Amino acid sequence: MSGSCTIGKMSPWSRQIGIFILAAVALVLSMVGNTARAADKELSKEDRACLSCHDKEGLSKPLENGDTLALQISTAGFVESMHLGTSCEDCHSDLDAKTHGKVKHSIKSKREFSLSMRESCRTCHKKRFTEYEDSVHAALIKEGSTKAPLCSDCHNPHTVRSVKIEQPIEQTPCARCHKDIFNAYSVDVHGKERIAKGASAPLCANCHQAHAVKAASLGDSVKNACLVCHKNTFEMHSDWLPNTALHFEAISCPACHAPNAQRRVNLRLYDGTLKRQVSEKMGVPQFDRLTDAADTHDMGLDERALWSLLKEFNHEANNGRTVLRGRLEVRSGLEAHQLSEKSKALKDCNVCHKQGAAPFQSVTLTIAGSDGRPLHHGVQKDVLNSLTSMESVSGFYAIGSTRIKLLDTLLVLVLLGAISVPLGHMAITRIFRGLREKLEAERAAAAIQSTSQNSAGAMSPHDDASK
Numbered sequence: 533m534s535g536s537c538t539i540g541k542m543s544p545w546s547r548q549i550g551i552f553i554l555a556a557v558a559l560v561l562s563m564v565g566n567t568a569r570a571a572d573k574e575l576s577k578e579d580r581a582c583l584s585c586h587d588k589e590g591l592s593k594p595l596e597n598g599d600t601l602a603l604q605i606s607t608a609g610f611v612e613s614m615h616l617g618t619s620c621e622d623c624h625s626d627l628d629a630k631t632h633g634k635v636k637h638s639i640k641s642k643r644e645f646s647l648s649m650r651e652s653c654r655t656c657h658k659k660r661f662t663e664y665e666d667s668v669h670a671a672l673i674k675e676g677s678t679k680a681p682l683c684s685d686c687h688n689p690h691t692v693r694s695v696k697i698e699q700p701i702e703q704t705p706c707a708r709c710h711k712d713i714f715n716a717y718s719v720d721v722h723g724k725e726r727i728a729k730g731a732s733a734p735l736c737a738n739c740h741q742a743h744a745v746k747a748a749s750l751g752d753s754v755k756n757a758c759l760v761c762h763k764n765t766f767e768m769h770s771d772w773l774p775n776t777a778l779h780f781e782a783i784s785c786p787a788c789h790a791p792n793a794q795r796r797v798n799l800r801l802y803d804g805t806l807k808r809q810v811s812e813k814m815g816v817p818q819f820d821r822l823t824d825a826a827d828t829h830d831m832g833l834d835e836r837a838l839w840s841l842l843k844e845f846n847h848e849a850n851n852g853r854t855v856l857r858g859r860l861e862v863r864s865g866l867e868a869h870q871l872s873e874k875s876k877a878l879k880d881c882n883v884c885h886k887q888g889a890a891p892f893q894s895v896t897l898t899i900a901g902s903d904g905r906p907l908h909h910g911v912q913k914d915v916l917n918s919l920t921s922m923e924s925v926s927g928f929y930a931i932g933s934t935r936i937k938l939l940d941t942l943l944v945l946v947l948l949g950a951i952s953v954p955l956g957h958m959a960i961t962r963i964f965r966g967l968r969e970k971l972e973a974e975r976a977a978a979a980i981q982s983t984s985q986n987s988a989g990a991m992s993p994h995d996d997a998s999k
């Protein structure tokens with residue numbers, strides 16, 4: 533099976549000369565033509581020595597965990613790859629030429645081997661490496677994940693082709709590990725467009741980035757990615773959606789654009805001082821501890837529990853600025869990838885703005901985990917409507933609460949107005965102008981009240997519109 537070949541023994545001198553001659557030959561050949569055959573000869577003597585053993589079918593090695601590491605490297609594949617100009621030893625610098633291939637040494641698992649090779653990309657691809665190190669995937673690996681990707685999980689170093697060569701979408705490396713999401717994506721409006729028309733429509737990395745992948749619900753990077761391609765989105769929506777900025781702040785794009793999705797209200801712990809979501813420090817899990825303690829019967833947090841939890845976070849974070857920010861979103865990550873044509877998007881105000889509206893029947897509280905991914909805990913839906921919670925949390929203000937109720941009567945008028953479009957539109961504008969003033973006054977009053985009591989701190993999407 534293995535060990536039948538021997539590494540050619542050479543003095544460093546003859547090696548140098550060898551490299552020189554080969555380089556000269558390569559130069560000549562590259563002037564003659566750039567066929568694969570010529571490229572084959574461009575391989576250095578050293579690389580060819582490696583391949584003389586390694587391009588043997590079936591060459592493999594058993595690993596401690598019982599798996600087998602295939603050791604065959606295809607010469608043709610390497611020659612065609614973007615790494616043709618890189619020599620084996622640039623990346624495999626730690627091999628001992630004297631003993632290699634003769635003395636067996638043990639490797640625990642494929643993963644352990646991959647990890648031992650991970651640094652090899654850094655020297656030549658610094659920028660990508662740095663971006664990657666800041667990703668959710670790298671954070672997962674730091675936490676001990678054996679499933680999150682290293683460079684070599686997304687790029688085979690021996691066969692890597694130019695990323696400019698367009699591949700069928702299922703070749704995108706993300707598909708291998710996020711299969712369900714890929715399957716949903718591949719038949720949604722973008723997947724279909726991508727298959728039909730190519731790169732103008734987004735693939736995973738266009739919305740999430742390839743290297744600096746962040747937890748999807750953290751910050752606005754995914755939303756901003758939508759706006760890069762859909763430039764006049766804001767104007768398009770403001771034609772019919774009053775207070776577009778507020779709606780965009782309070783509702784995730786898929787919540788309206790995945791028409792069959794289930795929706796929920798997500799109350800996110802938010803640091804009003806740092807202006808970003810609260811995240812747990814690595815190794816200091818407090819969210820689960822606190823929520824479990826506050827919800828011993830696992831019924832979902834009630835308003836009192838929510839209130840004291842908020843106090844606790846303000847105490848622990850010690851800045852008194854931890855607040856809750858509501859967002860209406862789809863219930864599962866899968867549903868975020870079931871976007872549909874615009875004609876199917878949610879336009880009916882009543883789906884949200886009526887008593888007992890479905891999206892407000894499911895409520896969750898989240899914090900960003902140390903890798904950025906959200907940790908959830910259920911909240912009783914009454915919290916949104918409860919006046920006591922409004923008072924007890926001193927201006928804590930959740931979407932879907934009293935303000936939504938206030939809208940109900942007005943929406944009847946809106947719907948009547950909609951019978952005649954131009955008239956309806958005027959009516960809507962007038963109604964909402966009046967409403968806005970009313971709400972503005974209400975908010976100002978609440979703000980005064982909350983600064984005088986000054987405990988949990990108030991937060992509404994408006995306070996944060998500058999973000």
Ligand code: HEC
Nearest residue numbers: 534535537538539581582585593620621624633635636637
């Ligand atoms: C004489 C044949 C031979 C040559 C030449 C050779 N290898 Fe190997 N290589 C082997 C064998 C046999 C193994 C399996 C060793 C084992 O089972 O422990 C191996 C294993 C490996 C492994 C797996 C990890 C490890 O350390 O076991 C890598 C990577 C590798 N070789 C790279 C190279 C590179 C790069 C070169 C050229 C510099 C090279 N090899 C030259 C025979 C060879």
Ligand code: HEC
Nearest residue numbers: 582583586602603605610615618619620623646649684689
């Ligand atoms: C650009 C860097 C790079 C170059 C160039 C390179 N390798 Fe590798 N090689 C790696 C990495 C990284 C791994 C680990 C792959 C993984 O995680 O599965 C690896 C793995 C291997 C393995 C183990 C089998 C496998 O696929 O995991 C062998 C054998 C090997 N390389 C041989 C070679 C030979 C021979 C050459 C030259 C023809 C070469 N490599 C060139 C980076 C490189």
Ligand code: HEC
Nearest residue numbers: 653657660661664681682683686687695705706737742743
């Ligand atoms: C989760 C999968 C994934 C991981 C991990 C990953 N890449 Fe990439 N990489 C991609 C994808 C997808 C592209 C395609 C280009 C794009 O859309 O940005 C790409 C493109 C590239 C490119 C060429 C284009 C460019 O933007 O420069 C290089 C070089 C590269 N990656 C190197 C690396 C290195 C080095 C690492 C490890 C630090 C790494 N990649 C880790 C998925 C990944």
Ligand code: HEC
Nearest residue numbers: 614618622623652653656683684687689692693694695696
């Ligand atoms: C010794 C330098 C060197 C090392 C080490 C190296 N690469 Fe490269 N890599 C290159 C060069 C040179 C290119 C060709 C770049 C070009 O022409 O744009 C390249 C191209 C690539 C591309 C395709 C870029 C594109 O434009 O499509 C990817 C992906 C890539 N490398 C990934 C890796 C990964 C993963 C590793 C680590 C396993 C690695 N490289 C290690 C030098 C290196």
Ligand code: HEC
Nearest residue numbers: 706710713714717722734735736739748749754784865868
């Ligand atoms: C059109 C943009 C877009 C594309 C293309 C896209 N995603 Fe997403 N992805 C999103 C949005 C939006 C979310 C939800 C973000 C949020 O909660 O605000 C998301 C969420 C996710 C999540 C988190 C899921 C969870 O359980 O919360 C993962 C993982 C993910 N996407 C992977 C992928 C993969 C893999 C692909 C390619 C098959 C892909 N995405 C393609 C926009 C996109």
Ligand code: HEC
Nearest residue numbers: 668679680681685705706709736740742746747748749905
């Ligand atoms: C080798 C497997 C692997 C590959 C390849 C991979 N991922 Fe992941 N990814 C994971 C694992 C494991 C997690 C953590 C579990 C989870 O959240 O699904 C994760 C998490 C994520 C998350 C965070 C989920 C959240 O809750 O927000 C996003 C976003 C993501 N991946 C996007 C991508 C994108 C985009 C690509 C391709 C460029 C990709 N992944 C390729 C394994 C992979």
Ligand code: HEC
Nearest residue numbers: 755758759762765768779780783784785788874877878879
């Ligand atoms: C309140 C629900 C809602 C929200 C939130 C929403 N949309 Fe829409 N969007 C719609 C509806 C309904 C249409 C169709 C309007 C029409 O055809 O009159 C639409 C149309 C679109 C269109 C097609 C525009 C055109 O006319 O060509 C795009 C692109 C789009 N939305 C992207 C987004 C993005 C990106 C976000 C998040 C920043 C978003 N939408 C948030 C409901 C929403």
Ligand code: HEC
Nearest residue numbers: 721725732733734738757758761785786789872873874875
């Ligand atoms: C790489 C560019 C790109 C990104 C990023 C992108 N889209 Fe698209 N989107 C397209 C293209 C191209 C189409 C199909 C052509 C069209 O209808 O505009 C499309 C279609 C749509 C449609 C259907 C429009 C219609 O006319 O029926 C909606 C809705 C939409 N995108 C929403 C989003 C949302 C939400 C995001 C972010 C989560 C997003 N897009 C990210 C390029 C993009």
Ligand code: HEC
Nearest residue numbers: 772773774775782860878879880881884931932935964971
């Ligand atoms: C997907 C659910 C959803 C849809 C559809 C929706 N809204 Fe809203 N709307 C919300 C949420 C959530 C808020 C934020 C509530 C808050 O901040 O109190 C909001 C806020 C508002 C406000 C209050 C603005 C302010 O200044 O406080 C008005 C007015 C409004 N919506 C009107 C409409 C109209 C008219 C439609 C239909 C054209 C509509 N909404 C469609 C969910 C929705």
